[in-house]
Amino acid sequence: MKRRHHSLEGWLALLAGLLALGLVAAGVLAYQADSPGLQDLVVRSLAQTRVDNPVTAVLLDFRGYDTLLEMGVLLLAWLTASTLSGPSHERLVRPSARLESPVDGSVDRMLARLLLAPLLLVAAYLLWRGTDAPGGALQAGAVVAAAAVAWQLGSGAESSVTVRRGYWLAPAALGVFLLAGVAVAVVTGTFLNHPQFAAREVMMAIEVATAASVAYILAALFACVLNAGGNGK
Amino acid sequence: MTGLGYVVVGLVLAAMGIWGVVVLAHPLRKLLALNILGSGVFLVLVAVADRGAGQAVDPVPHALVLTGLVVAVSATALGLVLMLRSDDDRAAPSRDQSDDKGVG
Amino acid sequence: MNLLLGLADLVLGASLIGLGWSALCTRDLFAGCVRFIAFGLVMALVWARLRAPDIALAEAAIGAGLTGALLLAALRGIGVSGWARPGEDRDATEEPRP
Known part of the structure; x- marks a missing residue:
């Protein structure tokens, strides 16, 4: 070369x-x-969604298709990466990969475990507040994924079991999104056009599923990278 | 007008990213360049959405960028896996690790 | 106050460009990755400055946390088995290591 x-x-x-x-x-x-920008239009339409955070309203209602397809993209990335990083029985972090992981030693392991609870708390708060204040599904998912990454580095063997068992979380957001879209279409006649009386609840359901899927997929992608790098040792 | 200044920064980052993706040889470097290109584009979008003091911020570009961030990180992870696997395939013939390649 | 904010903008913008450039151009791949993580952190500050708290939160978790972990994990993988070790970068591809 x-x-x-x-x-x-x-x-x-x-x-x-x-x-x-x-x-x-x-x-x-x-x-x-x-x-003039779209901010006035969004602010005027915000009442229809019964949600106070305009970004959440745009993500899950006004431009719901974007987020729906984003979940599809994430699912594809996860499928491809986990297919490439080895057969399923050795796809996840192996003990050998764990031993040479960037975070090692008992202090770091303890730190990773100590971080877990506060990070999950922050994520829950972000998810809960996301409908009315800055935060939401994607942020909460990212924080949970970061916590999961720290945990994987601290305890490879157990986390690999968790990552393997949770595979159904990956398509959860896409599934809930599609179901909600169809259910809403029965009422309003249009796919993903949330009716005002249920908009907030529908969005919260989608948010929970989205946070779970984003968290799982990002954490699993990290496991894939770790495993692809540790392969062949 | 803080927005316009950041538009310029975003444009510079995007140009730098394009240059890096084409010129830099190492795949990890290319991925870094791709991420910098993405950050530049996001910065332009969000800077345009900020329409000066006293005016509301346009939330639509914000939502787009939020989506983009998550897609960018998953694409980066996929790129890293691809890089590491092609790394394995290249390394396999010349090293002692050709034993369990391609099993399964 | 305005002068101070302008100065902050200047520093943030300059460090974005500086960190981005050095992430691409430092010879050491590890240093490049670390600079990219720092780039992500500065980016989170910039989002906050541009009145985009939603993106700032996401960037702080993704840009600084996840991307950094991904890059370092990949670097470790390259270092273990690869044709281009972190320290060698561009010229390392010319001959296989012993």
Whole structure:
């Protein structure tokens, strides 16, 4: 393998970068001059959702399709990564991988376990408050995943069992999202168009499932990376 | 106008990311560059959404960026797995670890 | 007050570009990854500054926590079995290690 650091390639890349930069700059300037933005529309429509955090309303109601498809993307990433990182019986963190994990030693292990409870508490709070204040399913899921990563580093063998048993969590968000979309369509006639009287409850159900799926998939992806790296030792 | 300044920073980051994805040789470096490219794009989106003091922030780009962040981290993880597996395949012939490759 | 905020913006923007650049261009891959983690942390501050607390929360958990763990785990994997060890980066691909 020769190094690919040719100067022509570098210049072309620089040119492409600058071109993209110029185009986006022109677009941004034009947008700032022309468009009033969507914030007024969102604020006006917020009452229909009975949710106070506009970002949550956009994620789970106004642009529910985005989040629905995001769950599909995450599911695909997890499926691909876990297929690639080995057959299922050795897919998860093996003791050999654990011994050389970046966090090791009894102090770090203790720290990882100590962190678990406060992190889960923070995640629960974020999930609970997410409908009315900054926070929500994705943040809570990410925090739980971070806690799970710390835990995996602290105790590889047990966590591998947990990661393996929880596989059904991965498609949970997609499933709940689709079910909610269909159920809501029975009432309103449109897929994912939440009716006002149930919007908040529907969104909370979707949020819980989304947080669980995001947490599981991100934690499992970490296990995949650890395992793919530890393979063949 | 804090927004416009950050738009410029975001554009610089995005350009840097494009350059890095094309030029840098190591796959891990390419993934870093891809992430920096993504961060630049997110920064432009959110900076445009901030329309100066006294005005409400546009939540739609925020939701898009939130979605993007989660997708970016899962894509990075997938890229790392791909990198490590191709790493194994390259390393296998020349090293002592060709024994349990491809089993299962 | 405004001057102070402007100065903060300047520092944040400059450190984003500086950290991003050095994450891509330091010779040591490990140092690059660590700089990218720092980049994620600064990014979380920038989101807070741009009145996007939702994204700041997500970035603090993802950009600083998860991505860092992923990168370091991958680095360990490369270091154990790979054709390009962290310290060697670009030129390491030319010949297999003994």
